[in-house]
Amino acid sequence: xxxxxxxxxxxxxxxxxxxxxxxxxxxxxxxxxxxxxxxxxxxxxxxxxxxxxxxxxxxxxxxxxxxxxxxxxxxxxxxxxxxxxxxxxxxxxxxxxxxxxxxxxxxxxxxxxxxxxxxxxxxxxxxxxxxxxxxxxxxxxxxxxxxxxxxxxxxxxxxxxxxxxxxxxxxxxxxxxxxxxxxxxxxxxxxxxxxxxxxxxxxxxxxxxxxxxxxxxxxxxxxxxxxxxxxxxxxxxxxxxx
Amino acid sequence: xxxxxxxxxxxxxxxxxxxxxxxxxxxxxxxxxxxxxxxxxxxxxxxxxxxxxxxxxxxxxxxxxxxxxxxxxxxxxxxxxxxxxxxxxxxxxxxxxxxxxxxxxxxxxxxxxxxxxxxxxxxxxxxxxxxxxxxxxxxxxxxxxxxxxxxxxxxxxxxxxxxxxxxxxxxxxxxxxxxxxxxxxxxxxxxxxxxxxxxxxxxxxxxxxxxxxxxxxxxxxxxxxxxxxxxxxxxxxxxxxx
Numbered sequence: 001x002x003x004x005x006x007x008x009x010x011x012x013x014x015x016x017x018x019x020x021x022x023x024x025x026x027x028x029x030x031x032x033x034x035x036x037x038x039x040x041x042x043x044x045x046x047x048x049x050x051x052x053x054x055x056x057x058x059x060x061x062x063x064x065x066x067x068x069x070x071x072x073x074x075x076x077x078x079x080x081x082x083x084x085x086x087x088x089x090x091x092x093x094x095x096x097x098x099x100x101x102x103x104x105x106x107x108x109x110x111x112x113x114x115x116x117x118x119x120x121x122x123x124x125x126x127x128x129x130x131x132x133x134x135x136x137x138x139x140x141x142x143x144x145x146x147x148x149x150x151x152x153x154x155x156x157x158x159x160x161x162x163x164x165x166x167x168x169x170x171x172x173x174x175x176x177x178x179x180x181x182x183x184x185x186x187x188x189x190x191x192x193x194x195x196x197x198x199x200x201x202x203x204x205x206x207x208x209x210x211x212x213x214x215x216x217x218x219x220x221x222x223x224x225x226x227x228x229x230x231x232x233x234x235x236x237x238x239x240x241x242x
Numbered sequence: 243x244x245x246x247x248x249x250x251x252x253x254x255x256x257x258x259x260x261x262x263x264x265x266x267x268x269x270x271x272x273x274x275x276x277x278x279x280x281x282x283x284x285x286x287x288x289x290x291x292x293x294x295x296x297x298x299x300x301x302x303x304x305x306x307x308x309x310x311x312x313x314x315x316x317x318x319x320x321x322x323x324x325x326x327x328x329x330x331x332x333x334x335x336x337x338x339x340x341x342x343x344x345x346x347x348x349x350x351x352x353x354x355x356x357x358x359x360x361x362x363x364x365x366x367x368x369x370x371x372x373x374x375x376x377x378x379x380x381x382x383x384x385x386x387x388x389x390x391x392x393x394x395x396x397x398x399x400x401x402x403x404x405x406x407x408x409x410x411x412x413x414x415x416x417x418x419x420x421x422x423x424x425x426x427x428x429x430x431x432x433x434x435x436x437x438x439x440x441x442x443x444x445x446x447x448x449x450x451x452x453x454x455x456x457x458x459x460x461x462x463x464x465x466x467x468x469x470x471x472x473x474x475x476x477x478x479x480x481x482x483x484x
Contacts, residue, residue, distance in 0.1 A: 008376075015262040018252070018368065022261055102375040102382045103389075111379060124368045124376040126260065130342055134250075134366040137357060139350040140342075141391070146400065147345075148390035148408060149383065158388065161407050165400055166390060 002087045004118050005094040006111060008101045008125020009047040012202035012223075016131060017048065021123045025051040029091040032083060034106065035060045044096040063106050072109075080113035087118040100125045104151065104172060128200045129170040129225050136195065136207070138232055140168050145231060152177035152226075156184065163188055169228040175220035182216050190228055192239040198224040210237030244329045246360050247336040248353060250343045250367020251289040254444035254465075258373060259290065263365045267293040271333040274325060276348065277302045286338040305348050314351075322355035329360040342367045346393065346414060370442045371412040371467050378437065378449070380474055382410050387473060394419035394468075398426065405430055411470040417462035424458050432470050434481040440466040452479030 005024045010016035017025075025031065025048050033045045042060055052058070061079050064071050086093050097107040101122050114120055129149065133140045141147050145167035150159055152174040162169050163184065174181055174196070185191050192210040198221040199205045206221075208214065234240055247266045252258035259267075267273065267290050275287045284302055294300070303321050306313050328335050339349040343364050356362055371391065375382045383389050387409035392401055394416040404411050405426065416423055416438070427433050434452040440463040441447045448463075450456065476482055 010260070013262070015265065016260050016366070018258050018260055019264055020255070020257040023257065100372055100376070100382075102372065102380070104383055104385075105381070108381040108384050115379060120379065122376045122379050124258070124372045126366045126368070127372075130344065130366045130369075133344040134342070134364045137353060137362065137364050138344070139347075140344045141346055142350050143346075144393055144396055146390060146392040146396055146404070148388060148404070150388040151386055154386055154388055158407055161403065162388070162390070165403050 001119065002090045002092050004083060004087050004114060004120045005092070006101045006107050006120065006122040007048075007094050007096050008123060009044050009096050009098055010126040011099060011128040011131040011200045012043070012047060013131075014047055014050050016126050016201060017051070018123060018125070021125065022051050024094055024123060025096070026053055027092060028056070028094040030057040030059060030086055030093045032059050032061055032079070032093065032095040034063045034097065044098055047098075048096055076106075076109045076113060080110055083110075084114055084117050097125075099127045103127055103149070128197075128223065129172070129227060132195070132197045132200050132225060132227060135201070138195075138227075138229060138234070140227075152181050156180065159184060160188070163190065163228060163230075167231050169230075171226040171228070173222075173224075174226050175222055175224045178218065178220060179216035181226065182211070182214065185211065185228070190230065192237045193230055193232070193234065194226050194228045195234065196220075196224060196226050200225065209234050210239065212238055243361065244332045244334050246325060246329050246356060246362045247334070248343045248349050248362065248364040249290075249336050249338050250365060251286050251338050251340055252368040253341060253370040253373040253442045254285070254289060255373075256289055256292050258368050258443060259293070260365060260367070263367065264293050266336055266365060267338070268295055269334060270298070270336040272299040272301060272328055272335045274301050274303055274321070274335065274337040276305045276339065286340055289340075290338055318348075318351045318355060322352055325352075326356055326359050339367075341369045345369055345391070370439075370465065371414075371469060374437070374439045374442050374467060374469060377443070380437075380469075380471060380476070382469075394423050398422065401426060402430070405432065405470060405472075409473050411472075413468040413470070415464075415466075416468050417464055417466045420460065420462060421458035423468065424453070424456065427453065427470070432472065434479045435472055435474070435476065436468050436470045437476065438462075438466060438468050442467065451476050452481065454480055
């Protein structure tokens with residue numbers, strides 16, 4: 001029976017997809033991919049490019065990144081209905097989403113519009129911060145440690161409490177709240193315990209270890225993540241050099 | 243040049259390895275795998291079984307799971323030295339570890355003994371809680387939400403603060419601290435907001451949605467994880483039925 005698959009592409013490198021995700025992309029009849037700006041190139045589509053079969057129908061669809069929820073809901077409704085119609089026609093359909101589908105993904109809104117109408121399956125992906133720690137080979141957590149993942153746009157009190165209580169703190173989407181984050185990290189003397197990575201596992205990847213030289217005016221890539229490693233000595237940070 | 247690779251196997255299903263992890267397993271000359279009890283079967287090895295090449299040397303090594311740190315350190319030293327010797331001989335060597343190598347893995351201790359002596363690369367894996375949320379298709383986090391990952395053995399105050407401040411809380415290794423966790427979840431009225439999964443993505447997988455019927459005397463598999471979803475309505479929980 002035809003089915004819908006949501007597949008996490010991982011952070012950026014094609015071979016960081018799961019084997020299951022790759023095999024689903026190779027098998028489906030139709031692939032939906034998000035396009036952040038109208039006419040913009042889909043990063044998710046570039047990631048799965050090596051796995052696209054001949055004769056595959058690719059449907060790049062626009063997801064508005066705006067504060068107007070009515071506009072967003074109307075786009076999700078439309079795309080969900082189109083996918084449901086494709087599956088009911090007998091097509092196997094996949095939707096690709098960056099990182100993991102269950103972590104800050106618009107995919108969640110699409111999925112909830114489909115689960116009671118067609119058969120759905122969701123395949124995990126590697127989150128960017130997970131690839132960052134593996135690439136740098138600095139453990140996120142060992143033994144009794146804990147880690148937390150927060151959007152930089154979260155309530156300041158929640159971010160401060162996490163930084164005080166939790167061993168390793170991952171801050172997502174830091175490009176849109178940089179001044180606030182730098183102020184908090186300075187206050188808590190954590191600048192040199194922090195790693196900033198933009199475009200993890202992509203060709204444009206940039207890594208900064210210790211943030212004393214970062215200014216709140218600096219422009220960061222949208223795909224920028226910080227890892228605050230309270231319990232590690234970071235090689236290459238100013239603390240390490242001194 | 244010969245190299246050492248640490249590869250995360252993911253939670254249990256062979257096709258939840260990354261493509262990169264699979265290709266490394268297929269390529270290496272020698273594969274080290276942990277064996278929790280002497281003579282015990284390695285779960286990590288079962289997961290990568292479809293990717294083992296002919297002529298591959300498999301070295302199952304014992305990692306003591308004891309409180310005696312001297313005994314553990316001595317085992318890590320010995321295994322690290324053996325791997326270093328293999329790589330220096332010109333062999334490509336992999337070590338496999340469950341889930342992600344940077345999340346609560348003994349692999350961290352092995353790695354720190356090797357990084358300045360041979361070339362090393364670490365490949366991420368899907369964490370069990372990540373597969374659980376994808377399998378159940380219940381998002382870990384959306385929008386401004388946050389999530390935290392804690393060992394059930396962590397300090398009670400840290401667990402309580404996380405449960406109060408963070409939207410979604412993942413508790414690992416719950417089998418060894420079940421009475422404490424059930425008491426905290428009861429106190430905070432979160433029993434029916436919690437999902438318990440044992441042996442995620444394996445044949446023996448068990449899922450419990452809402453924990454009012456769980457008793458502190460219940461014996462759980464070592465691979466048991468709880469996800470406390472404070473912001474979701476859980477289908478199948480007692481709250482949902484009422």
